Amino acid sequence: MENTLNYINTSMHNLQPLPAIGNKQTAACQYYNTHGMTFGKDEVWRFVDFSSFLNDSLDIPESDETHEYEFTCNIPNLDTTRLTLFNGYVSAHDKMIVTEQGVIMGSLKEALKTYPELVSKYFGTCSKKENSFLASNTALFTDGFFIYVPDNVFIEKPIQILGVIKSQTPLFLQTRNLIYVGKNSRITFIHCDDSYNQNRSFSNNVTEIFIDRDAHVEHYKMQNMNNNSGLMNHNYISMEQGASLLSNAISLNGGNIRNHNEVRMLGEHCDTQMHGLYLMDKEQRIDNYVYVEHALPNCTSSELFKGILDDSAHATFNGHVLVCEHATKTDASQSNKNILLTDKAMVDSKPFLEIYNDDVKCSHGSTIGQLDETALFYIRSRGISERTAKTLLMYAFCDEVIQKIAITALADRLSDMVKKRLHGELTVCDECALHCSVPECKFEIDVTKL
């Protein structure tokens, strides 16, 4: 066990580049060795602070080949193909699968050996600008999933990626997923980040997704980590003409979460819908960064991020839409809405549009407030107690984001989980074998304080 920052610094200096992606790792290394784990005065990173994790002593997990992870997820009417990342490593039985349709799913490290050309073509090319966390991941990732979907494949069954952390000692994880979705294909991902116990952990995870022409990707993220965990979660998405993306991140619990999203629409007629919901309490931190680039004409994007903050929780929304010079007929909207339940809860909200074309339709907005008194009176006047009335209103506030989930079974389950969380009952995703959150990290909005 050693100081995390020391571990990164030392490993960067002694890097042994992997085949196929060695040049990208070396470049990342050079960036890191110049900048270190610093972000200067960059607005994008202004509120990000993982120093307590970086200065802590955390273990780097070893691959556990013997581990067979059996997972059952019993969301009614939801059948998924499950892939498990256990402490940053791909489970043995998920090492490499090739389906009849030619879909490749398996370990990224394994794919470097079996499909080096495919991996090197896409690996590390999605982000526009390097940053220290990304560089660290590029050079030092343990493993992650490589998913390759050929052209014209419609994968009906969602692929569920489970990031599970279970360890007796505190861990530092860096996982890397690389996903390519071929022309005119469709795929849905459900990405669950869960911690198994109350141990401290810090994850610096990167997912790159390439969406080729006219392909459609749905990406749902469920974050339900313990209060001692840190999650630096990067999503870099690149889209070609006619591609569409629906993304929804539901953050139910976690010590310190940064969702760093960069979406670049590089063709015409692309559509991005990115939504998020966060319910934070205690000293929890949630930071949603969304960068959407409109490079060419006729693309649309919409963002809706909503959150409820209790106790001393702190949320950040930092949205940046860039409309480039040639992006005529762009239609972009950004919205961030927050409810603060206490005087100590805090939100920094910064919707931001950067536009270099006159023929566009763009809007942005942000609200921070309390529950509506008039609505509360109306509800209570029907005989509903104050506590229930407040829960109803909070649930109603969340519902707008949940309704954006296109899989009904998943939306229903999340709806239940949000309700339970608002009632202070949430422990785990019902009957989930993970038991990821033990009772002491349940969400407790104390309505009596309102």
Add this chain to the structure above:
Amino acid sequence: MSLLSIRNLHASIGDKEILKGVNLEINKGEVHSIMGPNGNGKSTLAAVIAGNSKFTVTQGEVIFKGKNLLEMPIDVRAAEGIFLGFQYPVEIPGVSISNFMRTAVNEQRKYRGLDPLSASEFLKLMEEKKKVVEMTTKLANRSVNEGFSGGEKKKNEIFQMAMLDPIMSFLDETDSGLDIDALRIVANGVNKLRSSENAIVVITHYQRLLDYIVPDFVHVLYEGKIVKSGTKELALELEAKGYEWIREELESKQK
């Protein structure tokens, strides 16, 4: 003993006194109408009875079924049988009508020591009560009042009244914003809910509504007090003469 007894009720919003000593006795089986010029306290009276905390009661008492109503929280008043039909029903996006009413019905049942209704019992009740105001649309999944027309909102108020079966209802300008057909439907709905076991107070500006809901008593609320009471003929007189003569009558009395 009266069902509801309002005695010397004074209420203010901020420093401004709006109700200046209202006295009113209501018995089971009665329908009262409260009329009066704008800004004289009609809606305030209804809001104070329902428990709106925007208003502070500075004097007087309200006794409902022998209990001190003013000491009860808003939801307890409702569970005891008070209902307010809002002049401006509130839109609540994200809360479906069925969820809203099921929560309300079951919380009220819980207060009375009854078991909650099952899903099928509830749906049956809802279908039955929708007929009271000729509601044909698929209500269940629509959010409360969201995107409703003026008429739909008022129908929804009476529908809720039917669902909750209150003992003492205050209907605050339930006729405002209604076209002729909707007015008839809403008024007929109220008439269907009228019984010897409950009482209704209709707050309105217009005699028109009282052609449908015929009141037993009509009161004029003027400058925070009930200054004149009579039978349904009083409403006709007000319609014909306006409120000016009330003011003149009061002034001559004071002299």
